Amino acid sequence: MFWADKLLEGRKGREWINDAWTPSGMIHMGGLKGPIIHDVLFRILKEQKKDAKYTFGFDDFDPIDGLPQELLKSHEKYMGVPIFMVPSPDGKGSFGDFFCSKMLKLFKDLGIAAEIYYASDYYKKGVYNDAIKLVLDNAENIRKVYEEIYKKKIALDWYPFQVICPKCGKLGTTKVVDWDGEKVTYICDKNLVKWAEGCGNTGKISPFGGNGKMPFKVEWAAKWWTFKVTIEGAGKDHASAGGTYDVAMKICRDIFKKDPPLKIPYEFFLSQGKKMASSKGVGLTGEDLLEVLSPQVVRFLMIKTPPNQAVEFSPRGTDLIPKLYDDYQRASDAYFKKTKDEQARAFELSQTEKLDRPPIIRFSVLAQWVQMPNMESEIKKEGLEKWAEYAKVWVEKYAPESEKFLVQKEIPDAVKELSQKQKEFLQKISSELDKKWDAEDFQKNIYECAKGLDMSSKDAFSAIYISLLGKDHGPKAGWLILSLDKTFVQKRFAEI
Numbered sequence: 330m331f332w333a334d335k336l337l338e339g340r341k342g343r344e345w346i347n348d349a350w351t352p353s354g355m356i357h358m359g360g361l362k363g364p365i366i367h368d369v370l371f372r373i374l375k376e377q378k379k380d381a382k383y384t385f386g387f388d389d390f391d392p393i394d395g396l397p398q399e400l401l402k403s404h405e406k407y408m409g410v411p412i413f414m415v416p417s418p419d420g421k422g423s424f425g426d427f428f429c430s431k432m433l434k435l436f437k438d439l440g441i442a443a444e445i446y447y448a449s450d451y452y453k454k455g456v457y458n459d460a461i462k463l464v465l466d467n468a469e470n471i472r473k474v475y476e477e478i479y480k481k482k483i484a485l486d487w488y489p490f491q492v493i494c495p496k497c498g499k500l501g502t503t504k505v506v507d508w509d510g511e512k513v514t515y516i517c518d519k520n521l522v523k524w525a526e527g528c529g530n531t532g533k534i535s536p537f538g539g540n541g542k543m544p545f546k547v548e549w550a551a552k553w554w555t556f557k558v559t560i561e562g563a564g565k566d567h568a569s570a571g572g573t574y575d576v577a578m579k580i581c582r583d584i585f586k587k588d589p590p591l592k593i594p595y596e597f598f599l600s601q602g603k604k605m606a607s608s609k610g611v612g613l614t615g616e617d618l619l620e621v622l623s624p625q626v627v628r629f630l631m632i633k634t635p636p637n638q639a640v641e642f643s644p645r646g647t648d649l650i651p652k653l654y655d656d657y658q659r660a661s662d663a664y665f666k667k668t669k670d671e672q673a674r675a676f677e678l679s680q681t682e683k684l685d686r687p688p689i690i691r692f693s694v695l696a697q698w699v700q701m702p703n704m705e706s707e708i709k710k711e712g713l714e715k716w717a718e719y720a721k722v723w724v725e726k727y728a729p730e731s732e733k734f735l736v737q738k739e740i741p742d743a744v745k746e747l748s749q750k751q752k753e754f755l756q757k758i759s760s761e762l763d764k765k766w767d768a769e770d771f772q773k774n775i776y777e778c779a780k781g782l783d784m785s786s787k788d789a790f791s792a793i794y795i796s797l798l799g800k801d802h803g804p805k806a807g808w809l810i811l812s813l814d815k816t817f818v819q820k821r822f823a824e825i
């Protein structure tokens with residue numbers, strides 16, 4: 330049984346799936362795994378006609394605690410300020426909006442059907458007011474949870490809340506030291522964190538209605554309680570023993586007296602065995618991915634393997650992407666043959682708007698076609714335009730050198746190495762070109778001509794490739810030759 334079906338087997342009652350992301354930087358391709366996994370679970374619940382909901386939160390109330398290299402200069406002064414209050418790098422709207430809009434575009438392309446909410450909006454509307462009161466009233470018990478999990482003493486003047494300093498606008502630098510049931514006493518501490526500096530201001534303020542927020546782990550539990558979340562997965566970094574997930578689950582049970590949601594830890598993508606990180610220049614962004622993979626193949630990549638298994642993804646200079654397309658086509662075949670197969674199910678759940686039967690041609694062949702001149706009409710005739718675009722990107726950015734070829738404008742030097750017999754063979758092919766051919770038959774004819782001259786097909790084909798491409802291998806010669814201008818080919822073969 331497909332892992333997602335198994336995970337949801339036998340569950341009863343109303344389901345609320347939630348996921349969230351902090352919009353403060355580029356969207357790494359691994360960042361799409363959560364949204365897609367949750368979307369697949371939601372889709373299955375809908376299939377089962379369950380009362381289900383899928384919400385996705387943009388955590389734009391989080392303070393900025395790190396910046397992409399290119400924004401260090403312009404945005405360093407905003408370190409510690411909540412994301413929704415910081416201006417956008419492009420001057421339009423907020424910093425959060427800038428990155429959220431990129432994610433929303435990816436969601437649309439990938440057919441992710443989540444209801445979106447913004448943390449800043451919910452805090453301001455008072456959606457979390459009850460939870461805030463509860464955690465402040467239970468500060469002592471939350472300290473106990475932390476002490477138990479982290480095995481260290483938590484100071485009595487630590488409260489699970491931070492306010493936006495009314496003077497300097499920073500949240501990351503403030504510390505709540507008291508709670509009287511209506512207002513919190515805060516300090517905007519100069520040295521609370523290394524990445525931002527507080528202004529030293531102190532005062533009393535209501536914690537409600539968007540004046541501040543709960544720390545991440547407490548907020549997570551508060552969300553589960555407020556919305557009655559039943560399913561929320563998280564990346565492995567949050568899901569390790571004693572990690573964020575465990576703390577939030579314990580707070581959920583001990584403080585909010587609610588069963589925590591179904592835990593689904595998911596693994597990262599690896600690049601040559603190491604965790605991928607776009608910040609280090611390794612790995613791809615979500616946008617990079619959608620430039621070379623169709624949305625369906627992106628979904629397929631994210632779900633074809635159970636979430637608890639790491640997936641190696643090193644697409645540069647390898648045939649990983651063509652192989653992924655092959656796998657996708659195989660899964661499609663299994664689906665249309667009505668095989669009860671896990672990959673067939675993965676294919677089904679990879680669809681976006683409607684069921685889309687992929688092309689039959691192999692991606693690796695299409696990658697050759699897009700490198701041949703005059704193949705546009707063939708591509709169009711076969712309805713391969715979309716995949717052809719992905720194939721072009723693959724050739725340009727990812728393909729190993731051996732997969733790239735270019736018809737040489739001048740006679741390549743390597744023709745000097747051709748034998749007399751190979752030259753004779755090229756003349757024969759040249760004369761055959763005067764007849765009308767389709768590529769399939771012409772390909773057969775090339776074999777026949779080689780046979781007729783008592784040549785190995787290897788010698789025959791390398792003669793063609795060397796004289797046209799300057800290397801001893803290439804795409805199917807029949808198609809290659811017919812894709813070129815006939816006079817050009819005949820002239821080239823005559824000159825050798």
Ligand SMILES: [Zn+2]
Nearest residue numbers: 494497517528
């Ligand atoms: Zn301040």
